[in-house]
Amino acid sequence: MTYKTVLVHVDNGKYCPARLRMAVHLARRFDAHLVGLHAMTAVRLPAYAIAEAGATLIEAQKEVAREQARGAENLFRKATEGAGMASVEWRVSADDAVDATTLHARYADVVVLGQSREGDGAGVETDFPEQVVLAAGRPVLVVPYAGNFEGVGKRVLVAWDAGREATRALTDAIPLLREAEQVHVVAFNPEGTAHGAVPGADIGLYLARHGVRVEVGYHRADDIDVGNQLLSRVADLGIDLIVMGAYGHSRLRELIMGGATRTVLQSMTAPVLLSH
Known part of the structure; x- marks a missing residue:
């Protein structure tokens, strides 16, 4: 057994670059395919807000989501291209972050997530790693928000x-x-x-x-x-x-x-x- 597909959740949070470095390290170490996935916690607006603002509010939400996805992709491309990686793949899901990550994890050998911290700008719930661990059926490597981890497992x-x-x-x-x-x-x-x-x-x-x-x-x-x-x-x-x-x-x-x-x-x- 080895790791041949590594999935990493990518967002615009403060600590995402460290998580990406870890995912790149794992993929290179095991000569694995690296998949970057961007998915955010779904924002559910009350019915009255949708009724009052209508299509304008919905379109504004979509534009914010597109902008976040572009920023996350830029981070992913920068990390993988800087490491000279060729076997990489970028995915964006409009589904809720837990549902999307759980689904995509089924087709990976290991999932890389970041430790949650309130106010880090990640756009996911603070119990996101825990929810994915319990639902994915795959090993999840959680990277701390504090510290510098260029490698892992010595x-x-x-x-x-x-x-x-x-x-x-x-x-x-x-x-x-x-x-x-x-x-x-x-x-x-x-x-x-x-x-x-x-x-x-x-x-x-x-x-x-x-x-x-x-x-x-x-x-x-x-x-x-x-x-x-x-x-x-x-x-x-x-x-x-x-x-x-x-x-x-x-x-x-x-x-x-x-x-x-x-x-x-x-x-x-x-x-x-x-x-x-």
Whole structure:
């Protein structure tokens, strides 16, 4: 398994250039086709506003959307042409950002998104990455808004709880794990029989058979939540990529994320590859 199609969401936000650099790096590293997608959160106007303004308002909205799409395309072209990339593709969707990205993700091996930040001008909802992770069925690499990340995956931390989501994330990350200098598999507060006699030992053997240079351990601190334990280990080990399962579900349009997932997405200090 390798990555042969990389999808990156492109907007006019302040932090989009860093996300594009990451996507270009991944595509070049794996000799992959890079797809840039522009789609914004749909603006739903109240009926009375449409009735009063009519066609004038609708046309003004369309012109703003066209201008945003042109700006995003210019960013994408600048990043890919500057890197000398030939296998690239630009797409624009009028659908809502979550729906469009979820659909296009079905035909990609990995999706690159940016960490949300209020007021960054991205034109998407603040829970956009979380919604895509839960709906896409593809691994999503989320790039922090703070920091400089020219590459990814030399020193990797895999958060392991022997669950379905963590298994999916780990196997989705194997192309990156194989090339890593060091992979740390860490079980935080391990409980139950799924871990076996030694937490992490079985998944460590699985990764070793894939040629991954792996170290296995577990970390227990019952007075500290798992998300903050994980972020602490990231700092201690100089990690440049976190791999973890995304836990959560949508209920009546409310997004409910697992505690560790929510903590990491809010406070990440390194790129995070998530799968659900």
